[in-house]
Amino acid sequence: MGYPHKSHPRETPVLSKHFGDPDAISLDGWKKRGGYKALEQALNMEPSAIVDIVKASGLRGRGGAGFPTGVKWSFMRPGDGKPHYLCCNADESEPGTFKDREIMRWTPHALIEGCAVGAYAIGAETAYIYIRGEFTEPIQRMEAALKEAYAAGILGNNAMGTGKRVDVYVHKGAGAYICGEETALMNSLEGKRGNPRIKPPFPAVSGLFGQPTTINNVETLAAVPHILNNGAEWYKAMCLGSPKSTGSKLFSVCGNISKPGNYEITMGFPFKDFLYDLCGGPTQGRKFKAVIPGGCSVPIQTMEEAEATLMDYEGFVAQGTMLGSGGVIVFDDAQSIPRQMARLARFYAHESCAQCTQCREGTAWTTKIMERIVAGQGTFEDLDTLLELADNMTGKTICVLSDSCATVVTSGLQKFRHEFEALITGRRSSTVPMAVA
Amino acid sequence: MSGHTDAPYEPVFVGKRRAELDELLTRYPTKQAALLPALWIVQEERGWLPEAGMTEVAAVLGLTAAYVKGVVTFYTMYKQHPTGTHFIQVCTTSPCLCAGADKVVDAFLEHTGCKELGLTSPDGKYTVIEVECLGACGFATPVQINLDYVENVTPEKVPTILAGLK
Numbered sequence: 001m002g003y004p005h006k007s008h009p010r011e012t013p014v015l016s017k018h019f020g021d022p023d024a025i026s027l028d029g030w031k032k033r034g035g036y037k038a039l040e041q042a043l044n045m046e047p048s049a050i051v052d053i054v055k056a057s058g059l060r061g062r063g064g065a066g067f068p069t070g071v072k073w074s075f076m077r078p079g080d081g082k083p084h085y086l087c088c089n090a091d092e093s094e095p096g097t098f099k100d101r102e103i104m105r106w107t108p109h110a111l112i113e114g115c116a117v118g119a120y121a122i123g124a125e126t127a128y129i130y131i132r133g134e135f136t137e138p139i140q141r142m143e144a145a146l147k148e149a150y151a152a153g154i155l156g157n158n159a160m161g162t163g164k165r166v167d168v169y170v171h172k173g174a175g176a177y178i179c180g181e182e183t184a185l186m187n188s189l190e191g192k193r194g195n196p197r198i199k200p201p202f203p204a205v206s207g208l209f210g211q212p213t214t215i216n217n218v219e220t221l222a223a224v225p226h227i228l229n230n231g232a233e234w235y236k237a238m239c240l241g242s243p244k245s246t247g248s249k250l251f252s253v254c255g256n257i258s259k260p261g262n263y264e265i266t267m268g269f270p271f272k273d274f275l276y277d278l279c280g281g282p283t284q285g286r287k288f289k290a291v292i293p294g295g296c297s298v299p300i301q302t303m304e305e306a307e308a309t310l311m312d313y314e315g316f317v318a319q320g321t322m323l324g325s326g327g328v329i330v331f332d333d334a335q336s337i338p339r340q341m342a343r344l345a346r347f348y349a350h351e352s353c354a355q356c357t358q359c360r361e362g363t364a365w366t367t368k369i370m371e372r373i374v375a376g377q378g379t380f381e382d383l384d385t386l387l388e389l390a391d392n393m394t395g396k397t398i399c400v401l402s403d404s405c406a407t408v409v410t411s412g413l414q415k416f417r418h419e420f421e422a423l424i425t426g427r428r429s430s431t432v433p434m435a436v437a
Numbered sequence: 438m439s440g441h442t443d444a445p446y447e448p449v450f451v452g453k454r455r456a457e458l459d460e461l462l463t464r465y466p467t468k469q470a471a472l473l474p475a476l477w478i479v480q481e482e483r484g485w486l487p488e489a490g491m492t493e494v495a496a497v498l499g500l501t502a503a504y505v506k507g508v509v510t511f512y513t514m515y516k517q518h519p520t521g522t523h524f525i526q527v528c529t530t531s532p533c534l535c536a537g538a539d540k541v542v543d544a545f546l547e548h549t550g551c552k553e554l555g556l557t558s559p560d561g562k563y564t565v566i567e568v569e570c571l572g573a574c575g576f577a578t579p580v581q582i583n584l585d586y587v588e589n590v591t592p593e594k595v596p597t598i599l600a601g602l603k
Contacts, residue, residue, distance in 0.1 A: 004575070083466070095530045095570040126464075133477075133514045134571055136584040169464045174473055175514030177569065191472030191498075193511040209466050254532040254574035261575045296531060327574070329532050343531050347569050353511075 003102055004261050008278045012238060012248040015222050016264040019106045025141065027148040030109035036154060038225035042117045043162040047078050050121040054224060056232035058239075058246035063089055063180075063217030064295065064325045066313045069224075075204035076212055078123025085208040086119040086127035087189065087215040091173055091180040093132055094295035095347060096327030099250040100218035102262050104131070104138035107222070108145035114221030116155065116166045117228065122214050125165040129218075130185050133173040142170050177351035181399045182215040184353065195355045196399035219250055241268025245312030249326055253279050256286065256332035271309035275330070286332040290416065294324020296344050297404035299411035300337070321411075337419045341412040342370035348405035359402035362393040366409055378424045383413060446489035449482045450475075450497050458497065468498045472508060476515055485516035513568070520564035521557040523602050525549070526581040527590075530570040536577035537591070542567055544592035545580075548599055563599075 003019035018024035024033060042050050055070025076084055088111065092100040103111055111129070119127040131139050146168060149155045159166040171189055173179050179188045183197035186208045207213025227235045236246045245267040251274070254260045258280030265274065275281065275288065282288050291306045292298060299321040301309070309319040316323045331340060349363040366389055369382050390406035397403070413420060450458055457478065461471045475498060479490040486509055488502075495502040509515045516524075525545055529538040542565070546553070549563035557564045573579035576588035580598075587598055 092572045093570055096532055096574050098572050098574050098576075101572055132572065133512075134581060137586065167464075172474065172477060173514075174476070174512035176512050188473065189470060190467065191469035191500075191508065193508055209470075252575055254577060255535045260577070329535075329574070331535065335535060340531050340534065343529075343534050347530050350569055 003106070005259055008263065010269075010273070010278060011264050012266045013264050014226055014248040015103060015107070015110070015219065015250060016262060019102050019262065021106065024107055025109075025145070027109060027145065027152060027154075030107070034229065035109050035225075036113055036160070038228035039113050039116050039154070040160050041228055042120055043160055043164055043166075047121045047123060050117065050228070053232050054121070054227060057227045057235035058232075058244070059220065059223055059227060059235065060245070060313065061217055062219035062223070062249065062326070064094070064297070066323060069216065069220055072204075072214060072216070073118070073122050075202075076122040076124075076214055080123075080212070083126070083209075083211050084122055084124035085211055085213040086115060086122060086124045087182070087185060087208060087213060088115050088118075088127060088129040088218060088221055089180060089182065089185060089215055090129050090131040090135070090138070090218045091177075091185060092135075092218070092325075093177040093180050094297060094325045094327055095344070096252060096254055096292065096329040097295045097325040098252045098254070099262050099326060101135060101138050103218050103222050103250075104135070104142055108138075108141045109149070110222045110225065111142070111218055112145055112149050112155070112168055114224045115168050116159065117224050118214070118216060118221050119166055119168070120164065122212075124214070125167060127166070127168045128171045128189055128208075129168065130171045130173060130179070130189055132179070133175050139170060139172055146170065176353075177347075178353045178399070178401060181401070184399070185215065186213065193353070195353050198398055223247060238266045239268055239312075240266050241310040241312040242314035244314060249311070249323075251311070251326045251328050253328045253330065255328075255330040256283060256288075256335060257281070257330045258283055265311060267312040268315060269311045271311050271315075272307040274311060275306065275328075279330075282330075282332050286334060288330060289333045289335060290331045290337060292321075292329040292331075293326075294322050295327035296329065296347070297400075297407060298322040298324040299407055300341075300415060302415050336374070337412055337416040338370065338423055339374050341408055342367065342374045344408045345370045345405055348401060348408070352401060356397040356402065358393050358396045359405075362389050362402055363405045365389055366393075366405060370409070373420060373423055376423060376426075378420070380421075380424060382424075383417070383420060386413065446487070446493070448493055449479050449490065450493065454478055454482065469500060472498060472500070472505065473512075476505075476509060480515060485519045519557075521549075521551075522562050523564075523599075524583050525563060525565045526568040526571075527565065528569070528571040528573070528577075528579050528581075529567045530574075532570075532574035533577045533579070538578040540592045541578045541580065541590050541595065544595040545599075548595050 023029040051073045059069045060066045115127040179194040184194040188194040203213040305319040345367040349367040354360040393402040393406040491505045492502045495505045545565045550558040571579045
């Protein structure tokens with residue numbers, strides 16, 4: 001079942017199969033749909049065997065970086081005598097991304113099962129699901145599902161009667177985009193300001209509470225039970241493009257498009273068909289102008305680039321951008337790219353944790369200059385200053401928030417420079433949306 | 438500012454709330470890790486986080502009040518000042534801007550009588566602010582009123598939404 005639309009015949013509903021189906025939310029409903037079989041199987045396996053299956057499936061991190069999940073898990077050493085932790089990153093805050101919210105709202109037990117399997121596979125007895133504080137409904141659904149799972153003996157000191165301990169807890173954030181960065185998330189969970197940490201040490205060595213820790217995205221963990229149930233080969237076979245990108249992937253679609261919502265496709269699906277066929281194309285009388293395909297932190301694409309893209313990790317890179325979190329933001333010909341870029345710069349300025357100078361100052365000055373240009377008060381020198389600032393904001397800070405802001409600016413300027421120049425030469429204000437031919 | 442009173446601060450962590458905190462403490466290897474949840478409990482009880490509330494949290498978790506305040510000021514959802522009964526948070530980040538979120542903000546300001554963003558209406562009922570991405574971009578424009586989301590908000594729907602608030 002698709003959500004909020006009916007599933008399109010060309011979708012591959014695995015994770016989203018039960019979106020919009022209220023009966024799938026409860027433990028009974030989830031069990032009717034095959035729930036917790038994978039966990040039962042996993043708890044009777046060697047942890048390393050689970051890691052091997054996930055490795056063989058080709059599953060890669062769905063939060064943005066695309067790191068192979070099985071390889072990440074293999075960095076953990078079960079039995080080293082230390083407490084291990086699994087953190088599930090449910091701090092979904094990347095503009096354009098709203099897929100994890102639906103997983104938690106409609107299939108909370110899928111995520112609990114994925115967390116429990118993941119925790120067991122890495123030798124952790126405790127998993128924390130860090131959910132952004134704004135997500136009231138997903139938090140309530142997850143809490144209710146956890147209560148059911150504990151009452152049924154699925155979690156706790158004797159998980160599914162195997163004598164193994166698996167605890168899963170929800171930890172509620174309090175409003176900070178940066179806590180989606182894995183080391184900031186751990187600091188926040190420890191009761192600190194959400195400042196990212198310098199790496200190394202990497203979380204697998206010294207993570208949450210200084211212990212070996214793995215952090216996985218909601219969508220990544222929710223995919224794991226399906227892989228155990230159907231086998232690594234089944235997952236690996238879902239592939240239309242690069243063999244390095246396997247499985248199904250949720251894409252959240254928003255902005256100027258006929259049918260915004262979540263769509264699940266096989267990796268490598270043609271982006272052109274996705275935008276025009278699945279998502280219904282532009283709204284009446286409009287044309288697409290540009291797409292940011294992976295959450296606002298990836299480079300913007302022209303329509304020529306977008307329409308030539310295959311939707312997988314390699315396919316987006318080949319067309320000048322990245323898959324990121326799969327949050328597709330579409331702009332039509334009524335939108336001013338400089339105005340949108342200025343708004344995104346403001347987002348980063350607001351969300352900078354302010355510990356690195358390049359980011360704290362860079363995001364603020366970028367916003368100031370961008371907004372000046374949008375107000376029709378910019379100069380050509382401003383464009384050079386923006387690029388110089390972006391250079392100083394790239395690769396020089398603890399985390400990549402600063403780099404993301406720079407990416408917005410450089411890709412926007414590189415691909416839509418004429419719109420910035422029109423605002424400067426024409427002294428045209430774009431404080432209201434305007435058509436730029 | 439409204440909400441500030443000279444009445445003595447009544448501790449939050451007694452009875453049921455204390456039991457709730459004690460259960461939370463079993464989930465983590467350190468007391469400090471219960472800081473965000475403990476602050477949420479105070480905010481639920483008081484509607485915002487008065488300094489005395491931060492001091493109480495510091496005492497129960499073995500932290501200093503200054504440290505707690507340092508954490509509170511990092512996160513946008515902890516209220517350092519009281520707000521109107523209905524705290525209206527309109528998402529205006531890029532995807533919502535495409536959908537006209539700026540007009541939704543204007544409509545809320547107009548219909549609530551709030552003179553500007555962040556100020557509470559004279560009747561004490563409303564405070565309107567702009568927020569960054571609420572993570573519901575496909576349902577633009579989402580508006581969070583206190584804890585709950587209202588999706589697909591347009592300027593035309595604002596009077597009805599306000600009339601439905603208890």
